Amino acid sequence: MGHRLLSYLLAAVFMLSGASAFAAPTIKIGALFSVTGPAAFLGEPERNTAVMVVDQINKAGGIKGKKIELIVYDTNGDATKAKQLVNKLIKNDKVSAIIGPSTTGESMAIINDVEKAGVPLISCAAGIKITEPVKKWVFKTAQNDSLAVARIYEYLQKNRLNKVAILTVSDGFGQSGREQLKAQAKKYGISVVSDDTYGPKDTDMSPQLTKIRGSKAQALICWGTNPGPAVVAKNARQLGLKMPVFMSHGVSSKKFIQLAGDAAEGLKLPSGKVIVADLLPASDPQKKSLMAFVNDYKKHYRAEGDHFGGHAWDAVMLLKGAIERGGDTPAAIRDQLEKTRQFHGIGGTFTFTSQDHAGLGKDAFVLVEVKNKDWVIVK
Amino acid sequence: MIKHPLCKYTAFVALILIIPFVLKGSYLINVMVFVGINTMLAIALNLLLGYAGQISLGHAAFFGLGAYLSGVLTATHGMNPWLVMVAAAVGVGLLAFVIGFPILRLKGHYLAMATLGFGIIVYIVFNETVDITGGPSGLSGIPNLKLGPVAFDSDLKNYYLVWIVTLLVVLLAVNLADSRIGRSLRAIHDSEVAARVMGVNARLLKVQIFALSAVISSLAGSLYAHTMAFVAPASFGFNFSVELLTMVVIGGLGSIYGSFLGALLLTLLPEFLRFLHDYDIVFYGLLLMVMIMFMPGGLVRGIPALLRRMMTGRKKGETVDA
Numbered sequence A: 001m002g003h004r005l006l007s008y009l010l011a012a013v014f015m016l017s018g019a020s021a022f023a024a025p026t027i028k029i030g031a032l033f034s035v036t037g038p039a040a041f042l043g044e045p046e047r048n049t050a051v052m053v054v055d056q057i058n059k060a061g062g063i064k065g066k067k068i069e070l071i072v073y074d075t076n077g078d079a080t081k082a083k084q085l086v087n088k089l090i091k092n093d094k095v096s097a098i099i100g101p102s103t104t105g106e107s108m109a110i111i112n113d114v115e116k117a118g119v120p121l122i123s124c125a126a127g128i129k130i131t132e133p134v135k136k137w138v139f140k141t142a143q144n145d146s147l148a149v150a151r152i153y154e155y156l157q158k159n160r161l162n163k164v165a166i167l168t169v170s171d172g173f174g175q176s177g178r179e180q181l182k183a184q185a186k187k188y189g190i191s192v193v194s195d196d197t198y199g200p201k202d203t204d205m206s207p208q209l210t211k212i213r214g215s216k217a218q219a220l221i222c223w224g225t226n227p228g229p230a231v232v233a234k235n236a237r238q239l240g241l242k243m244p245v246f247m248s249h250g251v252s253s254k255k256f257i258q259l260a261g262d263a264a265e266g267l268k269l270p271s272g273k274v275i276v277a278d279l280l281p282a283s284d285p286q287k288k289s290l291m292a293f294v295n296d297y298k299k300h301y302r303a304e305g306d307h308f309g310g311h312a313w314d315a316v317m318l319l320k321g322a323i324e325r326g327g328d329t330p331a332a333i334r335d336q337l338e339k340t341r342q343f344h345g346i347g348g349t350f351t352f353t354s355q356d357h358a359g360l361g362k363d364a365f366v367l368v369e370v371k372n373k374d375w376v377i378v379k
Numbered sequence B: 001m002i003k004h005p006l007c008k009y010t011a012f013v014a015l016i017l018i019i020p021f022v023l024k025g026s027y028l029i030n031v032m033v034f035v036g037i038n039t040m041l042a043i044a045l046n047l048l049l050g051y052a053g054q055i056s057l058g059h060a061a062f063f064g065l066g067a068y069l070s071g072v073l074t075a076t077h078g079m080n081p082w083l084v085m086v087a088a089a090v091g092v093g094l095l096a097f098v099i100g101f102p103i104l105r106l107k108g109h110y111l112a113m114a115t116l117g118f119g120i121i122v123y124i125v126f127n128e129t130v131d132i133t134g135g136p137s138g139l140s141g142i143p144n145l146k147l148g149p150v151a152f153d154s155d156l157k158n159y160y161l162v163w164i165v166t167l168l169v170v171l172l173a174v175n176l177a178d179s180r181i182g183r184s185l186r187a188i189h190d191s192e193v194a195a196r197v198m199g200v201n202a203r204l205l206k207v208q209i210f211a212l213s214a215v216i217s218s219l220a221g222s223l224y225a226h227t228m229a230f231v232a233p234a235s236f237g238f239n240f241s242v243e244l245l246t247m248v249v250i251g252g253l254g255s256i257y258g259s260f261l262g263a264l265l266l267t268l269l270p271e272f273l274r275f276l277h278d279y280d281i282v283f284y285g286l287l288l289m290v291m292i293m294f295m296p297g298g299l300v301r302g303i304p305a306l307l308r309r310m311m312t313g314r315k316k317g318e319t320v321d322a
Helices: A001-015 A042-057 A079-092 A104-117 A145-159 A172-184 A207-214 A228-239 A255-262 A273-279 A288-300 A307-325 A330-338 B005-022 B027-050 B059-076 B081-104 B108-128 B154-175 B179-189 B191-197 B202-228 B236-252 B256-272 B273-295 B297-312
Strands: A027-034 A066-075 A097-099 A121-123 A136-142 A163-169 A189-200 A219-223 A268-271 A366-371 A374-377
Touching: A001 B236, A027 A042, A027 A219, A027 A307, A042 A288, A042 A307, A066 A079, A066 B273, A079 A104, A079 B027, A079 B256, A097 A307, A097 B027, A104 A136, A104 A163, A104 A172, A104 B081, A104 B256, A145 A268, A145 A366, A163 A172, A163 A207, A172 A189, A189 A268, A189 B108, A207 A228, A228 A255, A228 B191, A255 A288, A268 A273, A268 B236, A273 A288, A273 A307, A273 A374, A273 B005, A273 B191, A288 A307, A307 A330, A307 A374, B005 B081, B005 B179, B005 B256, B027 B059, B027 B202, B027 B236, B027 B256, B059 B081, B059 B108, B059 B202, B081 B108, B081 B202, B108 B179, B108 B236, B154 B179, B154 B202, B179 B202, B179 B236, B179 B273, B191 B202, B202 B273, B236 B256, B256 B273, B256 B297
Parallel strands: A027 A066, A027 A097, A097 A121, A121 A136, A163 A189, A163 A219
Antiparallel strands: A268 A366, A366 A374
C-alpha cells in the first residue's frame, strides 16, 4: 500500500495549504470561545454576545468607516486546541486583536503565543494569574475573584461575623476562590475555622456540612459554579444549618435559583451588576451599558443576558474604543487599550494602566440576596 | 506498490520532511506538531492493543505523568529538561512495570476497568495537588527545549524536534512488530494459552510491552509540555484516553502507519470541519461512525481497498477484498 497512499495524502496536504483569501479592507478580530465542552456555559453566551455586538457596530457603519470581521473558533474548553487555534488566528487569519478564551487554563496556554506575535488579547476568563504579573499584550474583562471575596468579607466584618467555614469546588474556579478566601481573611479580622472541598460532580455534600455544623463557624462561604452550590444550599437546609450562607459570583444567574428552589431563599452572594440591572439607581454609571446589553440580548436570543456574555460585550467595546482613538494595527490597539479610562461596561468600570491590565475595582460587585425567587440588592 | 519495510519507512520520512515546505508559514505546522505527539501516543497504545491485544483506557495518564514531571521539574525546580525527559520516561516506565503485574492479570472488561481506574486516579492527583501541579488552572512557565545554541521556540523547530523523535519511535515500533517479540505479541493476542504452550512468557511480555508503551507515552508527554509551555489536567483526562483509542482503531489495529493515519485524521479533521460551525461535532461523529462501519480494518486497510476499487473501475460482478 505504501507509496500510493502516501502520495494521496501528500496531494491532500497540498490542496489544503493554498487556502487564504483577500477581501475588502476590514478590521479582523479573532475570538476563541469554548462554545462546546464542559465550559460551554461560558463560551456560548460569550460567542452570542460578541456576534451580536459586532453586528450592531457594523450596521451602524463600522469603526471609522471600516467593518469588523469577527472570526470565531470553538476551543472545546481544551488548552491544546486553544493553542492551535490562536496560531491559526495569528498566522492564517492575521487578526488585529483577539478576544477570549473563556477559561483561565486556555488563556494561560496561549499567552506566550500572543506575546511573541504581538497581538493584543482580551481574555474573558477570571483567573488572577492572567494579568498578574502584567503581560504587555494581555488584558482581561472578567472580574478578579479577589474583588468578590472582598465584598463578602466587608459585609461579614460589618456584621461582626469573624469565624467562617469555607467549602470550595475542586476546579480552577474553586481553587482560586479558596486561595483568595484564605489570603484575605486576616485583613478583615476573619479566621477560617473549617476548610473543605467537594468535587465538581458530587451530588451530596452532607458530610462536609455536618462537619461544618459541628465547627465554631458563624458563616459558611461556598465557592463553586452550578450545580454544586445548589446541592450545598439544599443539604444545608436539610441539615438545619443555622448560620448565614454565602455563595460566590459563580452562581449569580437565575439558573441557580431554579436549581436550588426554596433552599436558595436568603442566600447572599457577590455579583456583577447584570442580574440586577433594572434595580440599579439611574445614577449608576453602568446603568446605560447594562440596560442596553440586557435588552439587546433578550431581543436577539430570547434569553437572559448574563455575566459571561457581559465579558465578551466589554471586550468588543473596549476594542472599539481603542480602535476609535488610535488605529487598527495590533500595536496601536494595545497602546490605546492601556489608555482606557473610566469605561463603564458590563463587568464594571474599567481603567487600564501599564500596571493594571484587569482594570476593575471593588465597585464591580454588589452583594445580592435571593428573595421570592429573585435578586435584591443588599445595602 | 512498495512492500519492503525499509522503502515504506523511507517514503514516510520523505513525507514528513516535505510537509514543512508545503505548509510554509501556515498555522498547520503547529497542528502537525500535535499530530506528531499524537502519533507517538497512538503507536504506544497500538503496541499494547493492536499487537498484544490488551486494552488500556488510562493511557492519557502516562502521557500526563510525562508532561507533569517535565513541567514541574523544569519550571519549578529548574532542572535540565533533557535529563528530566529521560528520567521521567524511566520513572513512568518503572511505574507501569510495577502496576502492570497485577493489572495485566485481568482480561477484557476487567482490564479496561482497572486501567480506567488508574487513569482517573492520576487525573485526580493532577487536580488536587495544587501546590505541586498548579491544580485545575494549570502550570505555566515551562521552558522550551534547547540544544546547544538552538532553542526550540518556533513551530517549525518544534516540528523537527517532535518528528525526529516520532520517526525514531516509528522505526522502533516497526522493527519490534516485525521481530520475534512482535510475533509473540500477536500470538498472545490470538490465544494467550496457546502462546504459553508454545513457550512464550506471556505474563512478562505483556508487562514489558505495557511498560514500553508507557515510556513512549511519557516521552510524548515531555515533548508536549515543552512545546506547549503549559500543562493543565484537562488535557489528560478520560476523554483523551478515549480519543487515543479512537485514533488507534480508526487508523487500523496492529499497524504502525495506521496509528499515524488515525492521529493525523483525528487531529486535523476538526480543523477542516470548522466551516460547519455548530454542526461540526455532529458531522465529526457521523464520519467516525461511517468509517468504522465501512472500514472496520481501519484507514490503513480501508483506503487502499477503496483506491483499488476506484481504479479497477468498479467492474460489475467483481468483488474486491477489503
